[in-house]
Amino acid sequence: MTTLQKTALITGANKGIGKETARRLAALGITVLIGARDADRGEAAAEELRAGGADVRFVPLDVTDESSVEAAAKHIEATFGRLDILVNNAAIAAAQQKPSETPAATVRQVYETNVFGVIAVTHAMLPLLRRSPAARIVNMSSELGSLTHLADPDSPWASYSSVLLPYCTSKTALNAITVLYADELRAEGILVNAVSPGYCATDLNRRSGTRTAEEGAAVAVDLATVGEDGPTGAFLTEDGPIPW
Template identity: 50%
Template sequence: MSSKEIALITGANKGIGLAAARQLGEQGYTVWLGCRDAARGESAVSELRNTGVDAHLLVLDVADTQSVAAAKGKFQEQAGTLDVLINNAGISLGGVPVRVTEETVDDMRAMFEVNTLGPMRVTQAFLPLLRRSKAARIVMVSSTLGSISDTMDTASPIWSAGYGGYSATKSALNMLTAKLAKELLPEGIRVNAVNPGYTATDLNDHKGYRTVEAAAKVIVELAAFNVLGPTGGFFHDGHSHQNRHPW
Protein backbone atom coordinates (compact mmCIF):
# COMPACT_ATOMS: atom_id res chain seq x y z
CA MET A 1 0.00 0.00 0.00
CA SER A 2 1.27 3.48 -0.83
CA SER A 3 2.62 5.58 2.04
CA LYS A 4 1.42 8.78 0.36
CA GLU A 5 -1.35 10.65 2.12
CA ILE A 6 -4.68 10.82 0.33
CA ALA A 7 -6.84 13.90 -0.11
CA LEU A 8 -10.38 14.27 -1.46
CA ILE A 9 -11.47 17.70 -2.73
CA THR A 10 -15.08 18.31 -3.73
CA GLY A 11 -15.86 20.66 -6.60
CA ALA A 12 -12.32 20.08 -7.85
CA ASN A 13 -12.64 20.18 -11.63
CA LYS A 14 -12.01 23.95 -11.72
CA GLY A 15 -11.27 27.07 -9.69
CA ILE A 16 -10.06 26.90 -6.11
CA GLY A 17 -10.70 23.16 -5.86
CA LEU A 18 -8.50 22.35 -8.84
CA ALA A 19 -5.78 24.71 -7.58
CA ALA A 20 -5.84 23.00 -4.18
CA ALA A 21 -5.62 19.58 -5.83
CA ARG A 22 -2.63 20.72 -7.86
CA GLN A 23 -0.82 22.17 -4.85
CA LEU A 24 -1.43 19.09 -2.72
CA GLY A 25 -0.35 16.85 -5.60
CA GLU A 26 2.87 18.82 -5.96
CA GLN A 27 3.50 18.16 -2.27
CA GLY A 28 3.26 14.42 -2.86
CA TYR A 29 -0.36 13.71 -2.00
CA THR A 30 -2.58 11.37 -3.92
CA VAL A 31 -5.52 13.59 -4.83
CA TRP A 32 -9.06 12.53 -5.62
CA LEU A 33 -11.18 15.07 -7.46
CA GLY A 34 -14.82 14.95 -6.40
CA CYS A 35 -16.72 16.18 -9.45
CA ARG A 36 -20.40 16.19 -10.36
CA ASP A 37 -19.64 16.20 -14.10
CA ALA A 38 -17.61 13.13 -15.10
CA ALA A 39 -16.36 14.59 -18.39
CA ARG A 40 -15.08 17.78 -16.78
CA GLY A 41 -13.60 15.73 -13.98
CA GLU A 42 -11.71 13.49 -16.39
CA SER A 43 -10.34 16.56 -18.14
CA ALA A 44 -9.10 18.00 -14.84
CA VAL A 45 -7.54 14.69 -13.82
CA SER A 46 -5.72 14.46 -17.16
CA GLU A 47 -4.46 18.03 -16.74
CA LEU A 48 -3.00 17.18 -13.33
CA ARG A 49 -1.52 13.86 -14.41
CA ASN A 50 0.27 15.60 -17.28
CA THR A 51 2.17 17.59 -14.65
CA GLY A 52 3.07 14.50 -12.64
CA VAL A 53 0.31 14.67 -10.02
CA ASP A 54 -1.17 11.38 -8.80
CA ALA A 55 -4.79 12.32 -9.51
CA HIS A 56 -8.02 10.30 -9.65
CA LEU A 57 -11.65 11.05 -10.44
CA LEU A 58 -14.54 10.44 -8.05
CA VAL A 59 -17.93 11.27 -9.52
CA LEU A 60 -19.73 12.98 -6.67
CA ASP A 61 -22.74 15.28 -6.37
CA VAL A 62 -22.69 16.69 -2.83
CA ALA A 63 -26.41 17.53 -3.02
CA ASP A 64 -27.38 13.92 -3.78
CA THR A 65 -27.27 11.42 -0.90
CA GLN A 66 -27.20 8.42 -3.23
CA SER A 67 -24.36 9.92 -5.25
CA VAL A 68 -22.35 10.54 -2.08
CA ALA A 69 -22.96 6.99 -0.87
CA ALA A 70 -21.89 5.53 -4.22
CA ALA A 71 -18.78 7.70 -4.25
CA LYS A 72 -17.88 6.60 -0.74
CA GLY A 73 -18.23 2.96 -1.77
CA LYS A 74 -15.95 3.39 -4.76
CA PHE A 75 -13.40 5.35 -2.75
CA GLN A 76 -13.37 2.79 0.05
CA GLU A 77 -12.78 -0.01 -2.45
CA GLN A 78 -9.96 1.75 -4.30
CA ALA A 79 -8.26 3.84 -1.59
CA GLY A 80 -9.49 2.53 1.76
CA THR A 81 -8.24 5.41 3.89
CA LEU A 82 -8.73 9.18 3.72
CA ASP A 83 -6.32 11.64 5.35
CA VAL A 84 -7.68 14.97 4.12
CA LEU A 85 -11.22 16.01 3.18
CA ILE A 86 -11.66 19.45 1.64
CA ASN A 87 -15.32 20.44 1.31
CA ASN A 88 -14.98 23.02 -1.45
CA ALA A 89 -18.02 22.56 -3.70
CA GLY A 90 -20.40 25.51 -3.61
CA ILE A 91 -22.92 27.51 -5.62
CA SER A 92 -24.39 31.01 -5.62
CA LEU A 93 -27.81 31.65 -7.12
CA GLY A 94 -29.85 34.77 -7.72
CA GLY A 95 -27.56 36.78 -9.96
CA VAL A 96 -26.52 40.29 -8.92
CA PRO A 97 -26.66 41.09 -5.18
CA VAL A 98 -30.28 41.68 -4.24
CA ARG A 99 -32.02 42.59 -1.01
CA VAL A 100 -32.50 39.52 1.15
CA THR A 101 -36.22 40.34 1.29
CA GLU A 102 -36.31 39.88 -2.49
CA GLU A 103 -34.35 36.64 -2.75
CA THR A 104 -36.38 33.54 -3.49
CA VAL A 105 -36.65 30.81 -0.88
CA ASP A 106 -36.18 28.25 -3.66
CA ASP A 107 -32.75 29.71 -4.46
CA MET A 108 -31.86 29.74 -0.77
CA ARG A 109 -32.93 26.13 -0.36
CA ALA A 110 -30.82 25.03 -3.34
CA MET A 111 -27.77 26.84 -1.96
CA PHE A 112 -28.19 25.28 1.48
CA GLU A 113 -28.35 21.82 -0.13
CA VAL A 114 -24.94 22.33 -1.73
CA ASN A 115 -23.09 24.81 0.50
CA THR A 116 -24.16 23.61 3.95
CA LEU A 117 -25.79 20.19 3.80
CA GLY A 118 -23.42 19.04 1.05
CA PRO A 119 -20.32 19.23 3.28
CA MET A 120 -22.21 17.41 6.04
CA ARG A 121 -23.33 14.64 3.69
CA VAL A 122 -19.79 14.12 2.50
CA THR A 123 -18.23 14.41 5.96
CA GLN A 124 -20.66 11.94 7.54
CA ALA A 125 -20.24 9.48 4.67
CA PHE A 126 -16.43 9.59 4.64
CA LEU A 127 -15.89 9.84 8.40
CA PRO A 128 -15.26 6.07 8.80
CA LEU A 129 -12.43 6.38 6.28
CA LEU A 130 -11.05 9.51 7.95
CA ARG A 131 -10.98 7.58 11.23
CA ARG A 132 -8.55 5.13 9.63
CA SER A 133 -6.01 7.93 9.19
CA LYS A 134 -3.38 8.65 11.83
CA ALA A 135 -4.04 12.40 11.59
CA ALA A 136 -7.18 13.22 9.63
CA ARG A 137 -8.01 16.79 8.65
CA ILE A 138 -11.25 18.33 7.40
CA VAL A 139 -11.26 21.76 5.77
CA MET A 140 -14.51 23.61 5.09
CA VAL A 141 -14.28 26.31 2.42
CA SER A 142 -16.39 29.13 3.83
CA SER A 143 -16.49 32.85 3.03
CA THR A 144 -16.07 36.24 4.67
CA LEU A 145 -19.75 36.71 3.77
CA GLY A 146 -20.50 34.03 6.36
CA SER A 147 -18.98 36.10 9.16
CA ILE A 148 -21.73 37.62 11.30
CA SER A 149 -19.14 39.83 13.01
CA ASP A 150 -18.02 41.34 9.70
CA THR A 151 -21.59 41.65 8.46
CA MET A 152 -22.49 43.84 11.47
CA ASP A 153 -19.29 45.91 11.34
CA THR A 154 -19.90 49.25 9.62
CA ALA A 155 -16.18 49.48 8.85
CA SER A 156 -16.10 46.09 7.16
CA PRO A 157 -15.90 45.81 3.35
CA ILE A 158 -18.95 43.55 3.42
CA TRP A 159 -21.17 45.93 5.44
CA SER A 160 -23.15 46.78 2.28
CA ALA A 161 -22.82 43.38 0.58
CA GLY A 162 -25.89 41.51 -0.60
CA TYR A 163 -26.13 37.77 -1.14
CA GLY A 164 -28.11 37.16 2.05
CA GLY A 165 -29.01 33.57 1.24
CA TYR A 166 -25.49 32.61 0.20
CA SER A 167 -24.08 34.32 3.30
CA ALA A 168 -26.46 32.37 5.52
CA THR A 169 -25.30 29.08 4.03
CA LYS A 170 -21.72 29.91 4.97
CA SER A 171 -22.67 31.10 8.47
CA ALA A 172 -24.40 27.77 9.02
CA LEU A 173 -21.37 25.95 7.64
CA ASN A 174 -19.19 27.79 10.16
CA MET A 175 -21.37 26.58 13.03
CA LEU A 176 -21.20 23.00 11.79
CA THR A 177 -17.42 23.36 11.54
CA ALA A 178 -17.25 24.39 15.20
CA LYS A 179 -19.56 21.57 16.30
CA LEU A 180 -17.57 18.98 14.33
CA ALA A 181 -14.28 20.28 15.70
CA LYS A 182 -15.50 19.85 19.28
CA GLU A 183 -17.03 16.43 18.67
CA LEU A 184 -14.04 15.00 16.80
CA LEU A 185 -11.33 16.54 19.00
CA PRO A 186 -10.98 13.42 21.21
CA GLU A 187 -10.30 11.39 18.06
CA GLY A 188 -7.55 13.72 16.88
CA ILE A 189 -9.42 14.81 13.76
CA ARG A 190 -8.79 18.49 13.00
CA VAL A 191 -11.68 20.52 11.54
CA ASN A 192 -11.29 24.11 10.35
CA ALA A 193 -13.02 26.62 8.09
CA VAL A 194 -11.24 28.82 5.57
CA ASN A 195 -12.13 32.19 4.08
CA PRO A 196 -10.38 32.14 0.68
CA GLY A 197 -11.17 35.81 0.03
CA TYR A 198 -12.79 37.40 -2.99
CA THR A 199 -11.35 35.09 -5.59
CA ALA A 200 -11.86 35.22 -9.35
CA THR A 201 -13.98 32.13 -10.11
CA ASP A 202 -17.09 31.17 -12.03
CA LEU A 203 -19.03 31.83 -8.82
CA ASN A 204 -18.59 35.59 -9.25
CA ASP A 205 -18.03 35.78 -13.02
CA HIS A 206 -14.30 36.12 -12.32
CA LYS A 207 -14.70 39.53 -10.70
CA GLY A 208 -12.66 38.65 -7.62
CA TYR A 209 -9.28 40.24 -7.06
CA ARG A 210 -7.48 37.13 -5.75
CA THR A 211 -6.12 34.28 -7.83
CA VAL A 212 -7.27 30.72 -7.25
CA GLU A 213 -3.66 29.81 -6.43
CA ALA A 214 -3.55 32.34 -3.58
CA ALA A 215 -6.95 31.23 -2.30
CA ALA A 216 -5.93 27.56 -2.36
CA LYS A 217 -2.70 28.20 -0.44
CA VAL A 218 -4.30 28.59 3.01
CA ILE A 219 -6.60 25.62 2.33
CA VAL A 220 -3.61 23.45 1.51
CA GLU A 221 -1.70 24.77 4.52
CA LEU A 222 -4.46 23.66 6.89
CA ALA A 223 -4.89 20.39 5.03
CA ALA A 224 -1.20 19.57 5.43
CA PHE A 225 -1.12 19.90 9.24
CA ASN A 226 -0.95 16.90 11.53
CA VAL A 227 -2.49 16.26 14.96
CA LEU A 228 -0.57 19.25 16.37
CA GLY A 229 -2.30 21.64 13.99
CA PRO A 230 -5.18 23.95 14.92
CA THR A 231 -8.79 22.88 15.09
CA GLY A 232 -12.07 24.74 15.43
CA GLY A 233 -10.78 27.86 13.69
CA PHE A 234 -11.84 30.14 10.83
CA PHE A 235 -8.72 31.22 8.95
CA HIS A 236 -7.61 33.55 6.19
CA ASP A 237 -4.08 33.66 4.73
CA GLY A 238 -2.42 31.66 7.46
CA HIS A 239 -3.12 29.42 10.43
CA SER A 240 -1.67 31.62 13.18
CA HIS A 241 -3.82 33.34 15.80
CA GLN A 242 -3.56 36.74 14.10
CA ASN A 243 -4.94 35.21 10.91
CA ARG A 244 -8.07 33.85 12.54
CA HIS A 245 -11.11 35.29 10.85
CA PRO A 246 -13.98 36.61 13.02
CA TRP A 247 -16.92 34.25 13.17
Protein backbone atom coordinates in the same frame (compact mmCIF):
# COMPACT_ATOMS: atom_id res chain seq x y z
CA MET B 1 -7.19 -2.30 0.61
CA THR B 2 -5.24 0.20 2.73
CA THR B 3 -2.30 2.19 1.38
CA LEU B 4 0.44 4.17 3.11
CA GLN B 5 0.08 6.97 0.56
CA LYS B 6 -1.99 9.90 1.81
CA THR B 7 -5.25 10.40 -0.05
CA ALA B 8 -7.28 13.60 -0.30
CA LEU B 9 -10.79 14.19 -1.61
CA ILE B 10 -11.75 17.67 -2.80
CA THR B 11 -15.35 18.38 -3.75
CA GLY B 12 -16.09 20.70 -6.66
CA ALA B 13 -12.47 20.39 -7.76
CA ASN B 14 -12.72 20.44 -11.54
CA LYS B 15 -12.03 24.19 -11.63
CA GLY B 16 -11.18 27.28 -9.62
CA ILE B 17 -9.93 27.12 -6.05
CA GLY B 18 -10.75 23.42 -5.75
CA LYS B 19 -8.60 22.57 -8.75
CA GLU B 20 -5.71 24.69 -7.49
CA THR B 21 -5.98 23.05 -4.07
CA ALA B 22 -5.76 19.70 -5.86
CA ARG B 23 -2.70 20.87 -7.78
CA ARG B 24 -0.89 21.96 -4.62
CA LEU B 25 -1.73 18.87 -2.59
CA ALA B 26 -0.67 16.62 -5.46
CA ALA B 27 2.65 18.49 -5.65
CA LEU B 28 3.24 17.37 -2.05
CA GLY B 29 3.00 13.74 -3.12
CA ILE B 30 -0.59 13.22 -1.98
CA THR B 31 -2.99 11.18 -4.09
CA VAL B 32 -5.78 13.61 -4.91
CA LEU B 33 -9.33 12.68 -5.83
CA ILE B 34 -11.17 15.34 -7.81
CA GLY B 35 -14.84 15.18 -6.93
CA ALA B 36 -17.11 16.72 -9.56
CA ARG B 37 -20.62 16.33 -10.99
CA ASP B 38 -19.57 16.72 -14.62
CA ALA B 39 -17.59 13.66 -15.70
CA ASP B 40 -16.03 15.30 -18.75
CA ARG B 41 -14.80 18.31 -16.80
CA GLY B 42 -13.68 16.20 -13.88
CA GLU B 43 -11.69 13.83 -16.10
CA ALA B 44 -10.19 16.77 -18.01
CA ALA B 45 -9.03 18.44 -14.79
CA ALA B 46 -7.51 15.21 -13.50
CA GLU B 47 -5.76 14.59 -16.82
CA GLU B 48 -4.33 18.11 -16.81
CA LEU B 49 -2.92 17.72 -13.32
CA ARG B 50 -1.56 14.24 -14.07
CA ALA B 51 0.46 15.69 -16.95
CA GLY B 52 3.06 16.84 -14.44
CA GLY B 53 3.40 13.37 -12.97
CA ALA B 54 1.00 13.83 -10.05
CA ASP B 55 -1.38 11.11 -8.88
CA VAL B 56 -4.74 12.79 -9.49
CA ARG B 57 -7.95 10.90 -10.19
CA PHE B 58 -11.54 11.80 -10.93
CA VAL B 59 -14.35 10.56 -8.70
CA PRO B 60 -17.96 11.22 -9.75
CA LEU B 61 -19.54 13.20 -6.93
CA ASP B 62 -22.66 15.31 -6.70
CA VAL B 63 -22.80 16.54 -3.11
CA THR B 64 -26.57 17.11 -3.37
CA ASP B 65 -27.23 13.48 -4.32
CA GLU B 66 -26.86 11.07 -1.41
CA SER B 67 -26.55 8.04 -3.70
CA SER B 68 -23.66 9.76 -5.49
CA VAL B 69 -22.01 10.58 -2.17
CA GLU B 70 -22.38 7.00 -0.92
CA ALA B 71 -21.01 5.60 -4.19
CA ALA B 72 -17.96 7.85 -3.90
CA ALA B 73 -17.35 6.70 -0.33
CA LYS B 74 -17.58 3.04 -1.36
CA HIS B 75 -15.18 3.63 -4.26
CA ILE B 76 -12.63 5.31 -1.99
CA GLU B 77 -12.91 2.52 0.58
CA ALA B 78 -12.45 -0.20 -2.04
CA THR B 79 -9.53 1.57 -3.72
CA PHE B 80 -7.64 3.15 -0.83
CA GLY B 81 -9.08 1.77 2.40
CA ARG B 82 -9.11 5.15 4.09
CA LEU B 83 -9.18 8.91 3.52
CA ASP B 84 -6.67 11.33 5.05
CA ILE B 85 -7.90 14.72 3.88
CA LEU B 86 -11.37 16.01 3.03
CA VAL B 87 -11.75 19.47 1.53
CA ASN B 88 -15.40 20.52 1.31
CA ASN B 89 -15.01 23.04 -1.48
CA ALA B 90 -18.14 22.67 -3.64
CA ALA B 91 -20.35 25.75 -3.39
CA ILE B 92 -22.83 27.80 -5.36
CA ALA B 93 -24.25 31.32 -5.10
CA ALA B 94 -27.49 32.94 -6.23
CA ALA B 95 -28.32 36.12 -8.09
CA GLN B 96 -27.93 39.27 -6.03
CA GLN B 97 -31.15 40.32 -4.28
CA LYS B 98 -32.06 42.24 -1.16
CA PRO B 99 -32.93 39.96 1.77
CA SER B 100 -36.57 41.07 1.60
CA GLU B 101 -36.73 40.06 -2.06
CA THR B 102 -35.06 36.66 -1.70
CA PRO B 103 -37.50 33.73 -1.82
CA ALA B 104 -37.05 30.76 0.47
CA ALA B 105 -36.64 28.48 -2.55
CA THR B 106 -33.49 30.34 -3.56
CA VAL B 107 -32.01 30.02 -0.09
CA ARG B 108 -32.92 26.34 0.00
CA GLN B 109 -31.18 25.70 -3.32
CA VAL B 110 -27.93 27.27 -2.12
CA TYR B 111 -28.10 25.42 1.20
CA GLU B 112 -28.45 22.07 -0.60
CA THR B 113 -24.87 22.42 -1.85
CA ASN B 114 -23.21 24.73 0.66
CA VAL B 115 -24.63 23.28 3.87
CA PHE B 116 -26.43 19.96 3.44
CA GLY B 117 -23.89 18.82 0.86
CA VAL B 118 -21.06 19.36 3.34
CA ILE B 119 -22.89 17.40 6.02
CA ALA B 120 -23.69 14.55 3.61
CA VAL B 121 -20.12 14.23 2.35
CA THR B 122 -18.56 14.55 5.80
CA HIS B 123 -20.94 11.96 7.23
CA ALA B 124 -20.17 9.50 4.43
CA MET B 125 -16.40 10.01 4.56
CA LEU B 126 -15.99 10.07 8.33
CA PRO B 127 -15.58 6.29 8.73
CA LEU B 128 -12.72 6.46 6.21
CA LEU B 129 -11.19 9.53 7.86
CA ARG B 130 -11.25 7.73 11.21
CA ARG B 131 -8.91 5.11 9.72
CA SER B 132 -6.27 7.77 9.04
CA PRO B 133 -3.58 8.43 11.65
CA ALA B 134 -3.90 12.19 11.09
CA ALA B 135 -7.13 13.09 9.32
CA ARG B 136 -7.91 16.67 8.37
CA ILE B 137 -11.18 18.28 7.27
CA VAL B 138 -11.12 21.71 5.65
CA ASN B 139 -14.38 23.53 4.96
CA MET B 140 -14.12 26.28 2.37
CA SER B 141 -15.96 29.19 3.94
CA SER B 142 -15.87 32.94 3.33
CA GLU B 143 -15.45 36.15 5.24
CA LEU B 144 -19.02 36.82 4.11
CA GLY B 145 -20.01 34.19 6.67
CA SER B 146 -18.63 36.25 9.55
CA LEU B 147 -21.45 37.64 11.70
CA THR B 148 -19.02 40.29 12.93
CA HIS B 149 -18.51 41.51 9.37
CA LEU B 150 -22.20 41.18 8.47
CA ALA B 151 -23.20 43.32 11.47
CA ASP B 152 -20.71 46.07 10.62
CA PRO B 153 -22.05 48.60 8.07
CA ASP B 154 -18.49 49.86 7.60
CA SER B 155 -17.12 46.41 6.79
CA PRO B 156 -15.40 46.16 3.39
CA TRP B 157 -17.79 43.27 2.72
CA ALA B 158 -20.97 45.28 3.44
CA SER B 159 -21.83 46.04 -0.19
CA TYR B 160 -21.75 42.33 -1.02
CA SER B 161 -23.38 40.89 2.07
CA SER B 162 -26.44 43.14 1.73
CA VAL B 163 -27.49 41.36 -1.48
CA LEU B 164 -26.23 37.81 -0.89
CA LEU B 165 -28.44 36.41 1.86
CA PRO B 166 -28.35 32.76 0.66
CA TYR B 167 -24.58 32.63 0.22
CA CYS B 168 -23.65 34.61 3.35
CA THR B 169 -25.92 32.68 5.68
CA SER B 170 -24.85 29.36 4.17
CA LYS B 171 -21.26 30.16 5.07
CA THR B 172 -22.29 31.25 8.58
CA ALA B 173 -24.01 27.88 8.95
CA LEU B 174 -20.90 26.15 7.60
CA ASN B 175 -18.80 27.86 10.26
CA ALA B 176 -21.11 26.52 12.97
CA ILE B 177 -20.94 23.05 11.44
CA THR B 178 -17.14 23.29 11.50
CA VAL B 179 -17.08 24.14 15.21
CA LEU B 180 -19.43 21.30 16.14
CA TYR B 181 -17.55 18.66 14.15
CA ALA B 182 -14.25 19.94 15.55
CA ASP B 183 -15.56 19.64 19.09
CA GLU B 184 -16.70 16.05 18.58
CA LEU B 185 -13.61 14.86 16.70
CA ARG B 186 -10.91 16.66 18.68
CA ALA B 187 -10.28 13.68 20.97
CA GLU B 188 -9.76 11.45 17.93
CA GLY B 189 -7.04 13.70 16.53
CA ILE B 190 -9.15 14.77 13.54
CA LEU B 191 -8.67 18.49 12.98
CA VAL B 192 -11.57 20.40 11.41
CA ASN B 193 -11.26 24.01 10.29
CA ALA B 194 -13.03 26.58 8.14
CA VAL B 195 -10.97 28.76 5.82
CA SER B 196 -11.62 31.81 3.71
CA PRO B 197 -9.65 31.98 0.46
CA GLY B 198 -10.39 35.68 0.04
CA TYR B 199 -12.09 37.37 -2.89
CA CYS B 200 -10.74 35.22 -5.71
CA ALA B 201 -11.59 35.51 -9.39
CA THR B 202 -13.67 32.38 -10.07
CA ASP B 203 -16.80 31.40 -11.95
CA LEU B 204 -18.74 31.84 -8.69
CA ASN B 205 -18.33 35.63 -8.88
CA ARG B 206 -17.98 35.89 -12.66
CA ARG B 207 -14.25 36.34 -12.19
CA SER B 208 -14.62 39.71 -10.48
CA GLY B 209 -12.32 38.82 -7.58
CA THR B 210 -9.04 40.55 -6.85
CA ARG B 211 -7.08 37.40 -5.95
CA THR B 212 -6.19 34.36 -8.00
CA ALA B 213 -7.47 30.86 -7.38
CA GLU B 214 -3.86 29.84 -6.76
CA GLU B 215 -3.60 32.39 -3.95
CA GLY B 216 -6.93 31.30 -2.52
CA ALA B 217 -5.88 27.66 -2.38
CA ALA B 218 -2.89 28.32 -0.12
CA VAL B 219 -4.77 28.47 3.18
CA ALA B 220 -6.73 25.29 2.41
CA VAL B 221 -3.52 23.40 1.68
CA ASP B 222 -1.92 24.70 4.88
CA LEU B 223 -4.81 23.45 7.03
CA ALA B 224 -5.12 20.18 5.10
CA THR B 225 -1.51 19.35 5.93
CA VAL B 226 -1.13 20.97 9.35
CA GLY B 227 0.57 18.98 12.10
CA GLU B 228 -1.06 17.49 15.18
CA ASP B 229 -0.40 20.70 17.11
CA GLY B 230 -2.39 22.72 14.57
CA PRO B 231 -5.69 24.47 15.22
CA THR B 232 -9.12 22.88 15.15
CA GLY B 233 -12.51 24.56 15.19
CA ALA B 234 -10.94 27.72 13.78
CA PHE B 235 -12.01 30.18 11.06
CA LEU B 236 -8.90 31.35 9.22
CA THR B 237 -7.38 33.19 6.31
CA GLU B 238 -3.73 32.86 5.40
CA ASP B 239 -3.15 35.91 7.63
CA GLY B 240 -4.76 34.42 10.72
CA PRO B 241 -8.12 34.12 12.51
CA ILE B 242 -11.31 35.75 11.23
CA PRO B 243 -13.83 37.09 13.77
CA TRP B 244 -16.91 34.89 13.98
